Amino acid sequence: MGTISKALKLLNEFSSSRPEIGLSEFKQISNQDKATVYRHLSELQENGFVEQNTTTKNYRLGPAVLRLAAVRERTFPMRAAVSAWVDDLSRQLGELVHVSLFQSDFMSPLYHADIQIHGTRVYFDEAEMLPMHATSSGIAMLAFGPEKLLQKVLAGHLEDYTGMTTTDPAKLEDEVKQSRKNGYAICDQGFEKEVFSIATPIYGKELKIIGTLAVAVPVFRMNKRMKKDIVKGLKEGSLNVSDALGGSIPEPLERQWNNAS
Amino acid sequence: MGTISKALKLLNEFSSSRPEIGLSEFKQISNQDKATVYRHLSELQENGFVEQNTTTKNYRLGPAVLRLAAVRERTFPMRAAVSAWVDDLSRQLGELVHVSLFQSDFMSPLYHADIQIHGTRVYFDEAEMLPMHATSSGIAMLAFGPEKLLQKVLAGHLEDYTGMTTTDPAKLEDEVKQSRKNGYAICDQGFEKEVFSIATPIYGKELKIIGTLAVAVPVFRMNKRMKKDIVKGLKEGSLNVSDALGGSIPEPLERQWNNAS
DNA sequence: AATGACGGTTCAAATAATGAACCTGAAAAC
DNA sequence: GTTTTCAGGTTCATTATTTGAACCGTCATT
Numbered sequence: 001m002g003t004i005s006k007a008l009k010l011l012n013e014f015s016s017s018r019p020e021i022g023l024s025e026f027k028q029i030s031n032q033d034k035a036t037v038y039r040h041l042s043e044l045q046e047n048g049f050v051e052q053n054t055t056t057k058n059y060r061l062g063p064a065v066l067r068l069a070a071v072r073e074r075t076f077p078m079r080a081a082v083s084a085w086v087d088d089l090s091r092q093l094g095e096l097v098h099v100s101l102f103q104s105d106f107m108s109p110l111y112h113a114d115i116q117i118h119g120t121r122v123y124f125d126e127a128e129m130l131p132m133h134a135t136s137s138g139i140a141m142l143a144f145g146p147e148k149l150l151q152k153v154l155a156g157h158l159e160d161y162t163g164m165t166t167t168d169p170a171k172l173e174d175e176v177k178q179s180r181k182n183g184y185a186i187c188d189q190g191f192e193k194e195v196f197s198i199a200t201p202i203y204g205k206e207l208k209i210i211g212t213l214a215v216a217v218p219v220f221r222m223n224k225r226m227k228k229d230i231v232k233g234l235k236e237g238s239l240n241v242s243d244a245l246g247g248s249i250p251e252p253l254e255r256q257w258n259n260a261s
Numbered sequence: 262m263g264t265i266s267k268a269l270k271l272l273n274e275f276s277s278s279r280p281e282i283g284l285s286e287f288k289q290i291s292n293q294d295k296a297t298v299y300r301h302l303s304e305l306q307e308n309g310f311v312e313q314n315t316t317t318k319n320y321r322l323g324p325a326v327l328r329l330a331a332v333r334e335r336t337f338p339m340r341a342a343v344s345a346w347v348d349d350l351s352r353q354l355g356e357l358v359h360v361s362l363f364q365s366d367f368m369s370p371l372y373h374a375d376i377q378i379h380g381t382r383v384y385f386d387e388a389e390m391l392p393m394h395a396t397s398s399g400i401a402m403l404a405f406g407p408e409k410l411l412q413k414v415l416a417g418h419l420e421d422y423t424g425m426t427t428t429d430p431a432k433l434e435d436e437v438k439q440s441r442k443n444g445y446a447i448c449d450q451g452f453e454k455e456v457f458s459i460a461t462p463i464y465g466k467e468l469k470i471i472g473t474l475a476v477a478v479p480v481f482r483m484n485k486r487m488k489k490d491i492v493k494g495l496k497e498g499s500l501n502v503s504d505a506l507g508g509s510i511p512e513p514l515e516r517q518w519n520n521a522s
Numbered sequence: 523a524a525t526g527a528c529g530g531t532t533c534a535a536a537t538a539a540t541g542a543a544c545c546t547g548a549a550a551a552c
Numbered sequence: 553g554t555t556t557t558c559a560g561g562t563t564c565a566t567t568a569t570t571t572g573a574a575c576c577g578t579c580a581t582t
Contacts, residue, residue, distance in 0.1 A: 019336030061333040069330030072322040075280030127331040
């Protein structure tokens with residue numbers, strides 16, 4: 001791994017639950033020498049990608065990412081492109097819906113909508129990274145994405161988040177196979193307790209898979225009828241979202257979806 | 262300059278007017294070997310900071326910046342903190358107002374508001390980088406920021422954007438001195454033709470300057486009365502925005518402002 | 523006064539970045 | 553339809569940068 005990747009990976013350590021990180025903490029997290037981490041952070045700081053809390057000396061994400069995000073969304077408005085369909089589906093189902101993009105090691109939420117018609121709702125953080133093996137989005141990506149990715153994830157460590165997370169590679173592979181058979185992926189409380197989710201793949205230009213569309217509901221609200229509605233909505237939604245992004249669902253998968261319903 | 266900075270600087274080449282850049286183009290822009298640029302882009306791509314247009318092979322900003330921006334704004338909501346005051350001032354003046362943050366080489370817009378009460382309005386792109394020598398925000402930063410920064414800018418190349426841009430270091434230094442005397446910075450069509458702007462500094466914790474508050478108006482609408490109103494609004498605004506960011510205006514400057522009005 | 527935790531710095535040793543030249547394919551020029 | 557040009561991408565010896573153990577200064581705790 002090059003120096004650039006090492007530095008960029010540092011940025012990914014920041015999250016909603018960990019907005020500021022000190023040097024020593026970073027050293028532990030990243031398993032690198034303190035001096036190395038320090039230099040990387042300094043260079044990131046020079047470029048505005050991190051900044052320092054002047055009192056605690058802890059590091060946090062810098063304003064540079066804001067400008068880049070503004071450029072990206074202004075010139076390649078993906079969020080805007082998918083938002084209408086995500087809103088639609090959320091309204092239709094009355095549940096939380098999100099589109100997430102594949103990003104090397106995890107799924108990264110792009111947009112979510114939660115039209116509240118129930119008293120309880122699923123908590124969703126657009127700034128969070130969704131693990132590949134513990135979310136329906138991740139499993140859908142593994143099922144419909146490149147075989148290499150699946151192998152990489154199966155070979156890696158499968159962290160247990162809830163006690164119900166699939167941590168056995170063989171079991172995960174089974175789930176992936178089942179997802180391919182079904183045409184959608186399911187995850188029962190793999191990442192957050194009490195949350196059940198279903199996801200379908202989203203494709204961009206040239207039939208390239210780029211992410212997933214997913215619905216997450218409180219597990220106690222889940223039943224056969226609900227599941228049927230969600231799967232139907234996801235299939236339509238995937239078509240629409242893919243189309244909005246200039247892509248389309250591969251022929252075989254679309255046929256599979258049509259036959260199933 | 263380290264490898265990390267070289268790679269990160271590549272990201273800054275993207276803008277609203279240049280959303281996609283090819284390898285050869287990048288080589289020219291950055292004055293680096295093609296192989297080097299290619300490797301840097303590849304590593305950025307692996308981490309989702311750029312992605313490739315599959316047909317043209319051109320590079321564009323990737324989705325990773327979206328997630329980081331979401332984390333930043335969620336955990337350190339600067340935009341949200343300043344938006345109310347910027348909106349207020351824009352409503353009060355009926356003109357475009359923006360807060361921009363200093364970012365190593367330029368000013369980076371954080372938030373802007375334009376309450377339209379006139380037929381014409383200033384075009385403003387939040388994704389754009391504002392040059393230090395050719396905008397009121399930049400000059401305010403030079404005037405009230407560290408002396409080192411001023412020297413660095415004076416020693417560098419001063420690009421001419423409009424034909425009215427200050428390109429002579431001595432003249433720029435004069436403008437900076439005048440700004441210090443006035444307590445605010447002025448720029449007449451230095452970056453965009455027909456746009457006149459005035460800016461005041463914004464301070465964070467421990468009296469550290471972090472950016473500027475600025476008003477930009479069509480030059481033909483500018484007059485003594487208008488200028489007086491803007492300067493008054495900016496002084497109040499700078500106090501409010503600095504306060505909202507947990508900072509405060511340094512004593513001497515605040516006294517200077519109070520005496521002037 | 524001693525201890526340890528933390529951010530930051532140094533310099534020789536190790537490793538990764540670099541760039542001239544090369545490859546390949548597509549499109550423009552002849 | 554052949555040649556030229558230009559684009560993205562790749563290779564390998566050379567070169568320069570990254571690296572990390574040890575060190576420093578500061579602050580809070582014992």
